Amino acid sequence: MSEIVITRTREQLKREYYKALSRKLILLTVCITGILLFIGLFSLSVFDSISLGETYEIIWNHIVGNNDYEPRSLEWWADRYIWNRSIPHILVAIIAGCCLSICGALMQSLMSNPLADPYTTGISSGACFGAVTAIIAGITFSSITGEMGIVTNAFIGAMIPALIIILISARIRMTPATIILIGTGISYFFNSMVTYLMISTDADTLKTAYIWQVGSLDGMTWASVPLMFTVTLVGSILVLLSWRQLNLMSLGEESAVSLGLDVQKFRILCLILMSLMTAGVVTYVGIIGFVGLVAPHIVRLVIGGDNKYVIPLSMAVGTLLLLFADYVAIQFANLPVGVVMSLIGSPVFLILILYNHKSRGVLY
């Protein structure tokens, strides 16, 4: 008796394929709606003494130019604060969430390694080093324009490990494993310098330096936005358009080359792009971990590994995650958002790994 084999017709195949696509689009829509709702309901409730409805009224009034309140009244301060601080704060959260998760997805595809995140190449420790030298030198040499000084220092610091890796990459063929190892080595170096700086300073400076490192959305203003926004916008568009190449990368270098991708060149371009994007964000907000690692994973769990959808969905999920962590940080804990993100991200990450283990029978 011949076995019954389920065959498909050509049309059936196509139909199933398109159906799978639509599932992904639905997820995307859900995420974006979630984000908008979250912002609308939670992130914008800025002052305890002003209700959400009144907050919207203030925003609306500002937009139509109807905002000449009595100076130093509650509405006046709220109007000022919402426009100068809250809105940039939310924007930064969105941009940082997008940027970090897209860089995480990019790194994971690039390195064919699910444990990669934007900081794997040592960018975070370079940025820390830059910022901490500025903070410690800034305070000891009494420069108040130190806020800008910290930002520039951090950016330059972030680019140093990136440059090292890119320059080495260009000359020597490196496997992803090598790149990660070099990145780790660079991280250790910069981390030790940072530790040295931190133990040789007084308590106040130490706290400032530490808070910077841990990742915080405090003190964001419109000045923080332009660099981050430009870099993230341009970078995201480029990455979104490269979804095909990223899919090839995740097949492994040999397969990628055999399918027509110049792996070395592409990898270097991606590293440059990713370094700029991550550096752009990290210089303002410090090191916020887990977003870049966890968001792409969650997405892959739901829709598989096709970068055409993983990239945009990672952005959406990452943004939602960061907004949520920020909300928790402000409302409940008054902690820096980086701490909350780690507290949330860690168990989520463990659950993801264990769930994956159960369904696949093998750990990463």
Next chain:
Amino acid sequence: MDKKTMTIIAVVAIVAIVIVAVAVVSMNPQKDTSKSDVRYALQVMGNADEDTTITSKDVTIIEEIIAGSLSFKDYPYADANNDGKVDKADVDLMKNIMERKNGTKMYVVNVDVSSADQSKYVSEVTYPLSKIVPYGVNIVEPIVAIDGGKNVAGYFAKGYPVQEASMMGEDLKGGSRSIGDAAWKNFLTLDSKVHVDAFVISYDNRAQLLDTYVDDLVAASIPLICYAAANPDGEVTAALTIGFLMGGESEKLGKKYADIYENVLDKVDTVTKKKAEADMSNYLSMIMYSSICQNDSTYNNTGAAAGGIPYYKVDSDFAQLYKGTGSTALSTVEGLSNIHADKVLNYRSIDQITSSSVVKKEIIETWEHENSKKISAKMLFEHADFDNDDFYFINNVLASPIKVAYSAHILYSDSLSKEWANSILQEFIDSGFTSYKGKTITENFITIFNYQDYLDAKA
């Protein structure tokens, strides 16, 4: 006449002439237009002679400048209304200032928060200040001492709750080492309710006052007053000036603050004037249990005011190693072995004590506390060659005049006794400074303690 009689007449005549001369001179006092040279002057425009008060003498100087017999350039503070010229408007303003008229706009000289070098800056305030928001422990302490606590509308944190018990106002839930967005929002809400009349900050905390916060203050025309209160001079200036601006008891206490400081400095001066260069005591400042203050640290100012020479000035190798304005944590037990300072002044902030059992615990804890490198003051002391009388912990929360007195006692113990230093603290208590009123030295204050005190406490 014989010689004896002649002598007697001569003496009497001379005495008589002297008495008459004195009488004549005191009847017609010379117009005194000299400038004071105190380092802690009252920083209100109109205090033309830059002393610690505003008096008719200042008005005289202004009038002389208008008349042309004195130069504005020599008396920058004569421009009471800060409009760049000295004219009748200044004289009119002085009238209101001297009457302490409510609502008078006064111009306060203070320090620019955004400057790297403490350059001067003038803020406009409305007299009297009664709803201030202070930030920075170094400026909060003098404010609560001069009964300013009742004029505080809100505060970010109480770093030393017992000492600062008299501080009123709303708790904005910030930190003593940072402000933070959440606390700032509370501040804005507070301002919408009460219209804060000044934001007062200590210069050493200026990094926590973000540009965006300063923008808010400027937009709301909230005067920003800053003093380098980590320095004894700056602290006294702050007490004096802010006391004046608050008026009433605070003004009296602010002036007393400056007077006591003046006495201490004078006393120190008499002692050190007699000393040859080689007999001057040098000192090493330390903080955070086991960190050495770098050359340009503000902590060196207390020792300097007490007549000492900072150690880096006598040891060039040390000066090379400890460049900077911060501090260096020691990492080996021999950290102090190569440092041959006459005295070590180790600053530690300790709140007022509420029960005597706490004293011993505090002393032991301070000596035995290990830093991140597992080094404690105890270890450092035992490996170095300082005598018990050469190494002291000084309570940094005490008012500067008191700290300087104790420091001077440590530096020159043969000329300045501990009793004298105690008497300064006692004067603070007796003069009615709010955070000191009704307290006793032995029961409420930890002042200074050395290794022997540590051994006694352990026994």
Next chain:
Amino acid sequence: MIIDIQGLKFAYTSVPVLNEVTVTIEGPKFVSILGPNGVGKSTLIHCINKILQPTGGTVMIDGESVTDITVKEMAKIVGYVPYSANDSFPLSVVDTVLMGRHPHSTRKSLDSDLDVVYEVLDKLGILDLAMRPFNELSAGQHQKVMLARGLAQEPRILLLDEPTSNLDVRHQLDVAKMLKALSREKDILVIMICHDINIAAKYSDEIILLSRGTIYSTGVPKEVITEKSLREVYGVKSVIIDDDGSPHVILKDSISEAETEEGPVRIAVDREGQII
């Protein structure tokens, strides 16, 4: 299709893997590359499709040197089926095979690409696996999907690195049969690295036997697979019988190193740490 290799050299560091390889492969044809471990079979293939850059010599495809062909262009001509697949990221089978269309696809070509995918899956008999995640398949199914991907490239030359090693006997024969049919029906030059001498001998049109970094011999199976060549290259004693015109090898015994001309066995590894 002509692949013309002249004096090809390749060395990873100072130890040479390929040493003056010269051979001309004309297609369409079904060619097998045989040789012991570490002799450079995969290296040779990788030098053809630009995965590795030779350290000496030239490789020409239809008169054009591979150094002048871009990686993208190469992918349109030469398909590649790797020995192992990286499955860190779960893609469905359809998506995986769809990647084979990458060199040819444009933004609008999804529909026609799916047509090609359908045909390939059908031909390999794995249509029922279409929507399954790639990393849930067995090793044999993996291999078929990799083969499908290579075929989806619609290449003129197809390179395969041990495509049958994880398959059961029936499927080993099926795949070999299919590759031979492919070379005829679609005019593809199929070059396969194989460890199974008998399958290679039965189905290949031509065999290239590598030994110690160079070509030992090339030609029809009957000429290349001889008792002498097996003894010298593989170090085995064998008896060869005729099977419908193709040689069939019956292995008798392995020969100790002292008796062969072979030197010590060199083991070459690729960048993924797999033994070549």
